[in-house]
Amino acid sequence: MKGKTALAVVLGMTLLAAQPIEAAPASSATPAIMIDGKQVTMKKASLLITQRTYVSAQDASSILQADWKQEGQTGKLTRGQATLTFQIDTGKVAVNGSWKTDGQLAIVRDGTVYLPLRWMAEQAGYQIEWNAEKRAVEVIAAQSEEKFTLVEVDKLTSEQQAFIESVKKKKGVYHQGDLYVIARGELPHPGYGLQVVKVQQSWEQLIVYVKQTSPDPDRMYPQVITYPYLVGKAKLPPYTTLVVIDADTNQPFQ
Template sequence: MYGKSVVAVVLGLQIGFSAFLSAEASAQDITASPPAPASLMVNGQLTHLVKEPILIQEKTYITAQDAARILQAEWVLDGKTGTLQIGDSRSLGFQWDTGKVAVNGEWQEQGEQAIVQGQDIYLPLRWIVEQAGHEIAWNEQEHQVQITTTLKEGGLTLMNTEQLSAEEQKFVESVKKTRGIHQQGDLFVIARGESPNPGYGLKVTATQWTWEQLIVYVKQTSPEPDRMYPQVITYPVIVAKAELPPYTTVVFLDADTKKELFAQEPNPQ
């Protein structure tokens, strides 16, 4: 099918605060509560925020860099304005000196402002998730904040491992440590291989149809300069299913070089 496919990805943040759902308090008073633990589950895999989230008047804020990683976005700075570019069709702008907030370039009267803490810019977690078109809720039983994202990536559907069958999950586990593109039927596992910290990752940046081919552009993200990362071995992967018309193939290209992903290149670590 040449139409857009819908992606449902659940990100369960293991942040121990039941006050998360109380989002009525004003963010203008920046008297911060003690920081919450900085670990979370992304697509069923434990990962870590680079910086601990902060609680301000019972609202949760995370750094712009961590927000970009969670939402598969780009964080772009221009003076005292930062823009969270989410795909090709959604952007959230923040002016921290004026407190103004923009959605898709239009300044909002009811936006939630960014907060400056030291050298870091923090963004309101619930607000950015909802403005990105996703859902966020507190799961009392699992003691998790859960984010359900809806993205459109052409004929490629990004999968949460919990959406897979037991056999498919077993396949993912068997190949995720091996750098390359692994296929089982319509299931694809794009694995970067062993990485020394969570700063290394993978993300789909675009898809493109040609006559008989679906082209998927994948970016290999790297640690930001001068930032400290937990020294935890990770295995970045993208798990996806491709819904293709007959006689159509899929190819994965490096988003930066436009060459075949992982083709004749050494492991970056």
């Protein structure tokens, strides 16, 4: 699968019949977890309960490259600056401290905490697809450049072009719907520029790294006021924000 990273949840031949979570035992034919076509060595066998795949908190931290910490009845799965919080006894779930009515709860089996794989993957910005040929649920993360795409201003609507004109002269990051403008502000000539050097996807954030380019010292530039800026589009997953970072300082672009 070119340009994509895939996690495959391969279902066993015998599926556990749907029943209440409180009464659901572990299945003898539990789903195997595969990453990039290779099966992961699990600390605990995964569970299939009411057609949902659960993995132990320890395995979840390994699969999603996150940290799991539990204090009493509260467990937190942290990846970068984003945290999923599970209140094990009440079934409440929070994303970055905001409690979600549509979150999926953690469960406990034989003293082990299990977390819902599909829901966690979706919070991390992955897409979920069913592979009928492999009988697998594939959790797919497109390369980050597919999530933030630079666009040509003259192909935008008049309303969008007017928005760009209204913000491009002041340094900062602006957005209107899925349209984003990264503006460097007023500069004395066209030798100054702005370019995207890297884009990264993490829980709750799509991070765009930009570089503020400088004039070539061996070149003459017309003394004309310019306003370097970039325009891009990004369709963000739920609860996700776009953050722009200065690639040279690793600080927020302001």
